[in-house]
Amino acid sequence: MRYIPHILAIFASMIFIDSLRFKFTDHPNTQEIFNRLDVWAGSLGAQGLFAHTGLFSQYVIGSAELVASALLLLGILPALRRLQAIGALIGLGVMSGAISFHLFTPLGTDPNNDGGLLFVMAVCVWLSCATLIVWxxxxxxxVLRGICKAVFSA
Structure with a gap:
């Protein structure tokens, strides 16, 4: 039982880190996904939201995944357990967005004709991060108490 959080953190980090080679190299599969999302956002008046320089570009999302991975892995060390919780929270947020866009936009659950593997992996990472947050x-x-104390004590 004591190794379950480590296994979940390593699993989520492996998926996040593996996806970076697609996001940071502007792979055609990534271009297809983010272009499709950008066209959809443009139809709602938010043109460029998912473009290369947009607020939710592949580079912004990839950077969040990289930070989440680093925190999840650092949290394996006993003195840094709190970082694992923060990494899981970031990962849950990123994957909540990914799952929502797969389900509620024209992106769909199989944008790259991979049999839905990308969507399934997003769900698995979401479940791993949610479990880590509970754990x-x-x-x-x-951590949240410390942040509130620092912000509101002034």
């Missing part, structure tokens, strides 16, 4: 809830509460 590390005390550390996360302490």
């Amino acid at each position: 590390r809830r005390k550390q996360l509460a302490n």
Whole structure:
């Protein structure tokens, strides 16, 4: 039981890190996904939201995944457990967005004709991060308490 959080953190990090080679090299599969999302956003009046320099570009999302991975892996060290909770929270946020866009936009669950593997992996990472948040809830509460204390004590 004590190794379950480490396994979940390594699994989520492996998926995130593997996806970076697509996002950071402007792979055609990534271009297809983000272009499709940008066209959809443009139809709603948010042109460029998913473009290369957009607020939710492949580089911004990839950077969030990289930070989440680093925190998840650093959290394996006993002195840095709280970082794993923060990494899981970031990962949950990124994957919540990914799953929502797969389900509720023209992107669909199989944008690259991979049999839905990209969507399934997003769900698996989401479940891993959600489980880690529950597992590390005390550390996360302490971090959030410390942030609130620092912000509101002035």
